[in-house]
Amino acid sequence: MTTAPAAVNAPLRRDSRRRRVVWLVILALLVLVAAIVSVTFGTRAVSFDDIIAGLTGSIESTSAAAVSKRVPRTVLALVVGAALAVSGAVMQGVTRNPLADPQILGINGGASLAVVIGLAFFGVSSAFGYIWLAMLGAAIAAVFVYTIGSLGRGGASPLKLALAGAATAVAFSSLISAILLPRIDVMSVFRFWQIGGVGGATVEKILLVVPFLAVGMVICLAASAALNSLALGDELAAGLGERVRTARLVAALGAVILCGAATAVAGPIGFVGLIVPHICRLLVGPDHRWLLPVSALVGGGLLIVADVVGRVIARPQEVEVGIVTALIGAPFFIAIVRRQKMRAL
Numbered sequence: 001m002t003t004a005p006a007a008v009n010a011p012l013r014r015d016s017r018r019r020r021v022v023w024l025v026i027l028a029l030l031v032l033v034a035a036i037v038s039v040t041f042g043t044r045a046v047s048f049d050d051i052i053a054g055l056t057g058s059i060e061s062t063s064a065a066a067v068s069k070r071v072p073r074t075v076l077a078l079v080v081g082a083a084l085a086v087s088g089a090v091m092q093g094v095t096r097n098p099l100a101d102p103q104i105l106g107i108n109g110g111a112s113l114a115v116v117i118g119l120a121f122f123g124v125s126s127a128f129g130y131i132w133l134a135m136l137g138a139a140i141a142a143v144f145v146y147t148i149g150s151l152g153r154g155g156a157s158p159l160k161l162a163l164a165g166a167a168t169a170v171a172f173s174s175l176i177s178a179i180l181l182p183r184i185d186v187m188s189v190f191r192f193w194q195i196g197g198v199g200g201a202t203v204e205k206i207l208l209v210v211p212f213l214a215v216g217m218v219i220c221l222a223a224s225a226a227l228n229s230l231a232l233g234d235e236l237a238a239g240l241g242e243r244v245r246t247a248r249l250v251a252a253l254g255a256v257i258l259c260g261a262a263t264a265v266a267g268p269i270g271f272v273g274l275i276v277p278h279i280c281r282l283l284v285g286p287d288h289r290w291l292l293p294v295s296a297l298v299g300g301g302l303l304i305v306a307d308v309v310g311r312v313i314a315r316p317q318e319v320e321v322g323i324v325t326a327l328i329g330a331p332f333f334i335a336i337v338r339r340q341k342m343r344a345l
Contacts, residue, residue: 016285019284020284020285020290020294023283023284023294024293024294024297027294027297027298027301028297030301031078031297031300031301031304034301034304034305034308035074035078035304037304037305037308038070038073038074038077038304038307038308039051039067039070039071039074041308041311041312042066042070042308042311042312043066043311043312043315043316043317043318044066044316046066046067051067072201072202072203072205072206073198073199073201073307074304074307075201075206076198076201076205076206076265076266077198077201077300077303077304077306077307077321078300078301078303078304079206079209079210079213079262079300080198080262080265080266080269080300080303081272081299081300081301081302081303081304082213082217082295082296082297082299082300083213083216083217083258083259083261083262083296083299084102084258084259084262084269084272084273084276084299084303085272085273085276085277085280085295085296085298085299085300085302086216086217086220086255086258086292086295086296086299087102087216087220087255087256087258087259087262087273088100088101088102088272088273088274088276088277088295089273089276089277089280089288089291089292089295090220090223090227090251090252090254090255090258090288090292091105091107091252091255091273092277093227093230093231093251093288094227094230094248094251094252094255095146095158095161096158096230096231097158097161097162098158098278098336099158099162099274099333099336100158100161100162100165100273100274101270101271101273101274102138102255102259102263102270102273103169103268103270103271103273103274104162104165104166104169104270104274104333105141105142105145105161105162105165105168105169106141106144106145106164106165106166106167106168106169106172107138107141107142107145107165107256107259107260108138108169108259108263108268108269108270109141109168109169109172109173109176109268110137110138110139110140110141110142110144110168110172111133111134111135111137111138111141111259111260111263111264111268112134112137112172112176112194112263112267112268113137113141113172113175113176114133114134114136114137114138114140115130115133115134115137115190115193115264116176116179116180116186116190117133117179118130118133119186119189119190120179120180120183120186125189127204127205127208127209127264127265128208130264130265131208131209131212131260131261131264131265133264134260134261134263134264135212135256135257135260135261135264136260137260138256138259138260138263139253139256139260141168141172142252142255142256144168145161145164145165145168146161146164146252148160148164148167148168149161149163149164149165176194193267194267194268195267195320195322195323196266196267196268196269196270196320196321196322196323196325197266197267197269197307197310197320197321197322198266198303198307198321199318199320205265208265209261209262209264209265212257212260212261213257213258213261213262215257216254216255216256216257216258216261217254217258217296218254219250219251219253219254219257220251220254220255220258220292221292221293222250222254223247223250223251223254224288224289224291224292225288225289226242226247226250226251227247227251227288228286228287228288228289229242229247230242230244230247230248230251231286231288259273266321267322268322269303269321269322269325270322270325270326270329271325271326271328271329271330271332271333272299272302272303272325272329273299274329274332274333274336275302275328275329275332276295276298276299276302277291277295278332278336279298280294280295280298302325303321303325306321306324306325306328307321307324309324310323310324
């Protein structure tokens, strides 16, 4: 008598689910620890009393004021890191490209160019205006890169999308420079934002961007099952009853909202969307129903840690978080490229 496959696989599924839940709990605790460290460490050393005073506002002192400023930047790093990580994971799922990332595909560049145009020609100066401009620019860049990458035989292959994204990012960067060079006043405003950082975080800015990030996150999580189908290939996904174009469009919309809103408030921070999904696949596997929540936790924690590192290594000055993530991400990117090349041999 043979055992039914379902009976054999049931314990494996339960073990896999248990392992993923354990990782979720561990990562949530690590993010909490990172947040505590972020509030505690910075360019100015603070005591435990300063932390309590800064959180409660009971004592007016320089150290307590430093703590009170670290709280919103920690929250902003958490939500921006989560948004960029989930956006990268969704982009990799939509394009089936392990090198997909908001920066590499030129989507950050599109958001940046839209913000620069708004600054230079329309006098946009509010965070709310930045958010809408960045999302519009990110959407246009995503459509443009995918269209260019789809041309020719074979459609939108991972290599063509990566090349189209890299070329588009360079073109957008050149356009940004051309617009900014004659306008010194706009350049002085833009250059701090362009590096990418969370040092200018405020409660008002967080409350403004959270609704956009929540909408993008809900869309991406709702598309997680469809992303699992798309990973099998378009033909097989269609055979399973999936509306391939609709699924890809909805998932891409959520990713663009996350990327655009995050870029608007923190600048074009790179490599988070590239690094985090690869790490999370090692922890919980390729199932997007688990991959996206875990990526949100790891992305938020990574950006908090990168912000702390930037504050500590150059005391009393700061290194913006966008520079720290680039230093971490560049070697990781090279490693991924080499791994993909070895697989292709």
